[in-house]
Amino acid sequence: MIEVQNIEKTYGDVYAARDVSFSARDGEITTLLGANGSGKTTTLRCIAGLIKPTKGDAKIDGIAVSQDPIKAREQLGFVADEFGLYGRMTAREHLTYFAGFHNLFGSEAEAAAEKTIQILHMEEIADRRTEGFSLGERAKVALARALVYSPSNIILDEPTRGLDVMSIRLLRELLRELRSDGRTILFSSHIMAEVEDLADRVVMITDGCVVADGTPDELKQKANSHNLEEAFVTLTSVQGRAA
Numbered sequence: 705m706i707e708v709q710n711i712e713k714t715y716g717d718v719y720a721a722r723d724v725s726f727s728a729r730d731g732e733i734t735t736l737l738g739a740n741g742s743g744k745t746t747t748l749r750c751i752a753g754l755i756k757p758t759k760g761d762a763k764i765d766g767i768a769v770s771q772d773p774i775k776a777r778e779q780l781g782f783v784a785d786e787f788g789l790y791g792r793m794t795a796r797e798h799l800t801y802f803a804g805f806h807n808l809f810g811s812e813a814e815a816a817a818e819k820t821i822q823i824l825h826m827e828e829i830a831d832r833r834t835e836g837f838s839l840g841e842r843a844k845v846a847l848a849r850a851l852v853y854s855p856s857n858i859i860l861d862e863p864t865r866g867l868d869v870m871s872i873r874l875l876r877e878l879l880r881e882l883r884s885d886g887r888t889i890l891f892s893s894h895i896m897a898e899v900e901d902l903a904d905r906v907v908m909i910t911d912g913c914v915v916a917d918g919t920p921d922e923l924k925q926k927a928n929s930h931n932l933e934e935a936f937v938t939l940t941s942v943q944g945r946a947a
Contacts, residue, residue, distance in 0.1 A: 705727065705728065705729055705730050705763075705764075705765060705766075705857070705888055706727065706728040706734075706751060706762065706763070706764055706857055706859075706888055706890055707727050707762065707763040708724055708725055708726050708727070708747070708751060708760075708762050709725055709760050709761050709762065709763070710723050710724070710725050710759060710760035710761075711723075711724040711725070711747060711750050711751075711757045711759070711760035711761070711762065712724070712757060712758050712759040712760055713746050713747075713750060713755065713757050713758050713912075714758045719911075719912045720743055720746040720912055721743045721746050721747050721750065721757070721912045722743075722911070722912040722913045723760070723913070723914075724743070724747050724760070724909070724912070724913070724914050725760075725914065726907045726914060726917050728857075728888050728889070728890040728905070729888065729905070730856075730886050730887070730888050731883055731884075731886045731887070731888075732883065732888070732889070732904040732905055733879060733880075733883050733889040733891070733902050733903055733904050733905075734888075734889065734890045734891075734903065734904065734905045734906075734907065735890075735891055735892070735893055735899045735902065735903040735905070735906050735907065736748065736890065736891070736892040736893075736907050736909055737892075737893060737894070737896075737899050737903075737906050737907065737908050737909065737936065738892075738894060738908065738909040738910055739894055739910065740894060742909050742910050742911065742912070743909055743910075743911070743912035743913075744861070744892040744909060745861055745892065746912070747909070748782075748859055748861050748890070748892055749784075750762060750769075751764075751769065751859065751890075752769075752777065752780060752782045752859055753769045753773040753776060753777055754782075754784075756770075762776075763776075764776040764777070764779045764780050764857055765779045765856060765857065767779065778806065778855075779855060779856055779857050780855055780857045780858070780859060781850035781851055781853070781855035781857070781858045781859070782850055782858075782859045782860075783846050783847050783849075783850045783858075783859065783860040783861060783863055784846070784861055787842045787843065787845070787846040788846075789834045789837070789842055789845055789846070790834065791833060791834055791835030791836075792833055792835065793833065793834060794830065794831050794832055794833055794834065795821070795826060795829050795830050795831070795832065795834060795844075795845045795848070796817055796818075796821065796830045796831055798834065798845055798848075798849055799813075799816070799817035799820055799821070799848055799849060799852045800813040800814060800816075800817045802849045802852055802853070803816050803817060803852050803853055805853075806853035808852075808853060816852050816853065816854075817852055820848045820851055820852045821848065823851070823878065824844055824847065824848050824851075824874070824878070825874065826844055826845075826848060829841055829844070829845075839865075839867075840867045840868050840871050843863070843865070843867055843871075844867075844871065847860070847863065847875070855887075856886075856887055856888065857887065857888040857890070858882060858887060858888070858889050858890070859890045859891070860889075860890070860891035860892070861891070861892050862891075862892055862893060862894075863875060863891050863893075864893075864895070864898060876898075876901065876902060879891075879902060880902075883904075896931075896932050896933040896936065899920075899932060900920055900931070900932050903920060904919065905917070905918065905919055906918065906919070906920055906923055906932070908923070908936055908939055908940065910940040915939050915940055916935075916939045920932050923935045923936075923939065926939070927939050
Protein backbone atom coordinates (compact mmCIF):
# COMPACT_ATOMS: atom_id res chain seq x y z
CA MET A 705 0.00 0.00 0.00
CA ILE A 706 1.15 3.51 -0.80
CA GLU A 707 0.02 6.39 1.43
CA VAL A 708 0.69 9.97 0.40
CA GLN A 709 0.42 12.51 3.20
CA ASN A 710 0.23 16.25 2.47
CA ILE A 711 3.10 16.32 -0.02
CA GLU A 712 4.17 19.78 -1.13
CA LYS A 713 7.05 20.60 -3.46
CA THR A 714 8.16 24.12 -4.31
CA TYR A 715 10.88 25.52 -6.51
CA GLY A 716 11.32 29.07 -5.29
CA ASP A 717 7.86 30.62 -5.54
CA VAL A 718 6.57 27.92 -7.89
CA TYR A 719 4.41 25.10 -6.52
CA ALA A 720 4.89 21.78 -8.33
CA ALA A 721 2.71 19.98 -5.76
CA ARG A 722 0.34 21.42 -3.18
CA ASP A 723 -0.80 19.41 -0.15
CA VAL A 724 -1.25 16.18 -2.16
CA SER A 725 -2.82 13.33 -0.17
CA PHE A 726 -4.27 9.99 -1.31
CA SER A 727 -3.86 6.23 -0.89
CA ALA A 728 -3.16 3.49 -3.43
CA ARG A 729 -4.40 0.20 -2.02
CA ASP A 730 -3.26 -3.39 -2.37
CA GLY A 731 -4.95 -5.27 -5.20
CA GLU A 732 -6.06 -2.08 -6.95
CA ILE A 733 -4.91 0.03 -9.86
CA THR A 734 -4.85 3.69 -8.87
CA THR A 735 -4.36 6.35 -11.52
CA LEU A 736 -3.01 9.85 -11.04
CA LEU A 737 -4.92 11.66 -13.80
CA GLY A 738 -3.97 15.12 -15.01
CA ALA A 739 -2.82 17.18 -17.93
CA ASN A 740 0.85 17.59 -18.77
CA GLY A 741 2.46 19.88 -16.19
CA SER A 742 -0.21 19.23 -13.56
CA GLY A 743 2.22 17.82 -10.97
CA LYS A 744 1.91 14.08 -11.60
CA THR A 745 5.60 13.36 -12.16
CA THR A 746 6.69 15.52 -9.22
CA THR A 747 4.30 13.67 -6.93
CA LEU A 748 5.45 10.24 -8.11
CA ARG A 749 9.12 11.16 -7.70
CA CYS A 750 8.47 12.35 -4.16
CA ILE A 751 6.75 9.05 -3.36
CA ALA A 752 9.69 7.10 -4.80
CA GLY A 753 12.21 9.15 -2.84
CA LEU A 754 13.86 10.51 -5.97
CA ILE A 755 13.24 14.08 -4.89
CA LYS A 756 12.64 15.40 -1.39
CA PRO A 757 9.31 17.12 -0.80
CA THR A 758 9.27 20.55 0.78
CA LYS A 759 6.62 19.28 3.17
CA GLY A 760 4.78 16.02 3.76
CA ASP A 761 5.79 12.42 3.29
CA ALA A 762 4.84 9.09 1.74
CA LYS A 763 4.69 5.60 3.20
CA ILE A 764 5.38 2.39 1.26
CA ASP A 765 3.85 -0.59 3.08
CA GLY A 766 3.95 1.49 6.27
CA ILE A 767 7.58 2.56 5.85
CA ALA A 768 8.06 6.34 5.77
CA VAL A 769 10.18 7.36 2.80
CA SER A 770 11.70 10.27 4.71
CA GLN A 771 12.80 8.06 7.63
CA ASP A 772 14.04 4.94 5.83
CA PRO A 773 14.25 5.64 2.08
CA ILE A 774 16.29 2.54 1.26
CA LYS A 775 13.92 0.12 2.97
CA ALA A 776 10.91 1.93 1.50
CA ARG A 777 12.33 1.67 -2.03
CA GLU A 778 12.93 -2.05 -1.54
CA GLN A 779 9.16 -2.44 -1.59
CA LEU A 780 8.79 -0.42 -4.76
CA GLY A 781 9.34 -0.84 -8.49
CA PHE A 782 9.48 2.50 -10.31
CA VAL A 783 9.24 3.15 -14.06
CA ALA A 784 10.21 6.76 -14.72
CA ASP A 785 9.32 8.86 -17.73
CA GLU A 786 13.04 8.93 -18.57
CA PHE A 787 14.36 5.40 -18.96
CA GLY A 788 18.09 5.93 -18.27
CA LEU A 789 19.36 2.79 -20.00
CA TYR A 790 23.02 1.90 -20.48
CA GLY A 791 23.56 1.63 -24.21
CA ARG A 792 26.38 -0.93 -24.06
CA MET A 793 24.43 -3.36 -21.88
CA THR A 794 21.94 -5.86 -23.25
CA ALA A 795 18.38 -5.96 -21.98
CA ARG A 796 19.19 -9.14 -20.04
CA GLU A 797 22.25 -7.52 -18.47
CA HIS A 798 20.10 -4.61 -17.31
CA LEU A 799 17.80 -7.04 -15.51
CA THR A 800 20.50 -9.07 -13.77
CA TYR A 801 22.32 -5.85 -12.83
CA PHE A 802 19.24 -4.30 -11.22
CA ALA A 803 18.29 -7.60 -9.58
CA GLY A 804 21.59 -7.30 -7.71
CA PHE A 805 20.41 -4.10 -6.06
CA HIS A 806 17.78 -6.26 -4.37
CA ASN A 807 20.07 -9.07 -3.25
CA LEU A 808 19.49 -11.37 -6.21
CA PHE A 809 22.80 -12.63 -7.58
CA GLY A 810 24.14 -15.38 -9.81
CA SER A 811 21.63 -18.05 -10.76
CA GLU A 812 18.83 -16.31 -8.82
CA ALA A 813 19.32 -13.10 -10.77
CA GLU A 814 19.52 -14.99 -14.06
CA ALA A 815 16.33 -16.91 -13.29
CA ALA A 816 14.49 -13.71 -12.32
CA ALA A 817 15.66 -12.01 -15.52
CA GLU A 818 14.59 -14.93 -17.69
CA LYS A 819 11.16 -15.08 -16.06
CA THR A 820 10.65 -11.36 -16.63
CA ILE A 821 11.80 -11.62 -20.25
CA GLN A 822 9.24 -14.33 -20.88
CA ILE A 823 6.43 -12.46 -19.15
CA LEU A 824 7.05 -9.36 -21.29
CA HIS A 825 7.79 -11.35 -24.48
CA MET A 826 11.23 -9.77 -24.80
CA GLU A 827 13.04 -12.81 -26.23
CA GLU A 828 13.91 -11.07 -29.52
CA ILE A 829 15.61 -8.13 -27.81
CA ALA A 830 16.90 -9.77 -24.62
CA ASP A 831 20.49 -10.23 -25.78
CA ARG A 832 20.85 -7.09 -27.87
CA ARG A 833 22.59 -3.97 -26.62
CA THR A 834 20.00 -1.31 -25.81
CA GLU A 835 21.84 1.32 -27.83
CA GLY A 836 19.68 1.91 -30.89
CA PHE A 837 16.51 0.48 -29.32
CA SER A 838 13.22 2.06 -30.37
CA LEU A 839 11.28 4.07 -27.79
CA GLY A 840 8.90 1.16 -27.27
CA GLU A 841 11.77 -1.30 -26.76
CA ARG A 842 13.40 1.04 -24.28
CA ALA A 843 10.12 1.33 -22.39
CA LYS A 844 9.88 -2.46 -22.19
CA VAL A 845 13.37 -2.73 -20.69
CA ALA A 846 12.57 -0.03 -18.14
CA LEU A 847 9.39 -1.85 -17.13
CA ALA A 848 11.18 -5.20 -16.91
CA ARG A 849 13.89 -3.63 -14.78
CA ALA A 850 11.26 -2.49 -12.27
CA LEU A 851 9.56 -5.91 -12.15
CA VAL A 852 12.55 -8.24 -12.04
CA TYR A 853 12.71 -8.38 -8.23
CA SER A 854 8.91 -8.79 -7.80
CA PRO A 855 8.12 -5.67 -5.75
CA SER A 856 4.79 -5.47 -3.94
CA ASN A 857 4.21 -1.88 -5.11
CA ILE A 858 4.71 -0.57 -8.64
CA ILE A 859 4.72 3.05 -9.84
CA LEU A 860 4.65 3.85 -13.55
CA ASP A 861 4.92 7.38 -14.94
CA GLU A 862 3.05 7.58 -18.28
CA PRO A 863 3.81 3.89 -18.95
CA THR A 864 2.29 3.59 -22.43
CA ARG A 865 4.20 6.53 -23.87
CA GLY A 866 5.94 5.39 -27.06
CA LEU A 867 4.53 1.86 -27.04
CA ASP A 868 2.87 0.32 -30.07
CA VAL A 869 -0.67 -1.05 -29.92
CA MET A 870 0.33 -4.63 -29.14
CA SER A 871 2.76 -3.53 -26.44
CA ILE A 872 0.05 -1.39 -24.84
CA ARG A 873 -2.32 -4.37 -24.81
CA LEU A 874 0.39 -6.52 -23.24
CA LEU A 875 1.11 -3.90 -20.58
CA ARG A 876 -2.56 -3.58 -19.67
CA GLU A 877 -2.90 -7.36 -19.35
CA LEU A 878 0.21 -7.44 -17.18
CA LEU A 879 -1.09 -4.71 -14.88
CA ARG A 880 -4.35 -6.61 -14.44
CA GLU A 881 -2.40 -9.77 -13.57
CA LEU A 882 -0.30 -7.86 -11.03
CA ARG A 883 -3.49 -6.46 -9.51
CA SER A 884 -4.88 -9.99 -9.24
CA ASP A 885 -1.72 -10.97 -7.36
CA GLY A 886 -2.55 -8.31 -4.75
CA ARG A 887 0.09 -5.80 -5.85
CA THR A 888 -0.39 -2.06 -5.47
CA ILE A 889 -0.31 -0.37 -8.89
CA LEU A 890 -0.02 3.41 -9.19
CA PHE A 891 0.40 4.99 -12.59
CA SER A 892 0.04 8.44 -14.07
CA SER A 893 -1.76 9.23 -17.30
CA HIS A 894 -3.55 11.92 -19.24
CA ILE A 895 -5.28 9.43 -21.57
CA MET A 896 -8.93 9.10 -20.54
CA ALA A 897 -9.66 5.82 -22.38
CA GLU A 898 -6.66 4.19 -20.74
CA VAL A 899 -7.75 5.31 -17.29
CA GLU A 900 -11.35 4.18 -17.77
CA ASP A 901 -10.13 0.79 -18.99
CA LEU A 902 -7.75 0.12 -16.10
CA ALA A 903 -8.37 2.22 -13.02
CA ASP A 904 -10.12 1.04 -9.86
CA ARG A 905 -9.52 4.45 -8.31
CA VAL A 906 -8.71 7.80 -9.91
CA VAL A 907 -6.93 10.73 -8.29
CA MET A 908 -7.51 13.85 -10.39
CA ILE A 909 -4.80 16.50 -10.14
CA THR A 910 -4.45 19.96 -11.61
CA ASP A 911 -2.05 22.81 -10.82
CA GLY A 912 -0.36 20.52 -8.30
CA CYS A 913 -3.57 19.98 -6.32
CA VAL A 914 -5.80 16.94 -5.88
CA VAL A 915 -9.27 18.03 -6.99
CA ALA A 916 -11.09 14.70 -6.74
CA ASP A 917 -10.45 11.13 -5.59
CA GLY A 918 -12.69 8.12 -6.06
CA THR A 919 -13.77 5.31 -8.34
CA PRO A 920 -14.57 6.28 -11.94
CA ASP A 921 -18.29 5.84 -11.23
CA GLU A 922 -18.10 7.97 -8.09
CA LEU A 923 -16.34 10.77 -9.94
CA LYS A 924 -18.82 10.70 -12.82
CA GLN A 925 -21.68 10.84 -10.32
CA LYS A 926 -20.05 13.71 -8.44
CA ALA A 927 -19.68 15.70 -11.66
CA ASN A 928 -23.08 14.60 -13.02
CA SER A 929 -21.26 13.44 -16.14
CA HIS A 930 -21.69 10.45 -18.44
CA ASN A 931 -18.00 9.75 -18.94
CA LEU A 932 -14.71 10.32 -17.18
CA GLU A 933 -13.49 12.98 -19.61
CA GLU A 934 -16.52 15.15 -18.93
CA ALA A 935 -16.10 14.54 -15.19
CA PHE A 936 -12.46 15.57 -15.35
CA VAL A 937 -13.26 18.80 -17.21
CA THR A 938 -16.06 19.64 -14.77
CA LEU A 939 -14.12 18.91 -11.59
CA THR A 940 -10.89 20.61 -12.68
CA SER A 941 -12.87 23.64 -13.87
CA VAL A 942 -14.34 23.99 -10.40
CA GLN A 943 -10.79 24.01 -8.99
CA GLY A 944 -9.73 26.63 -11.53
CA ARG A 945 -12.61 28.92 -10.57
CA ALA A 946 -11.85 28.43 -6.87
CA ALA A 947 -8.20 29.39 -7.45
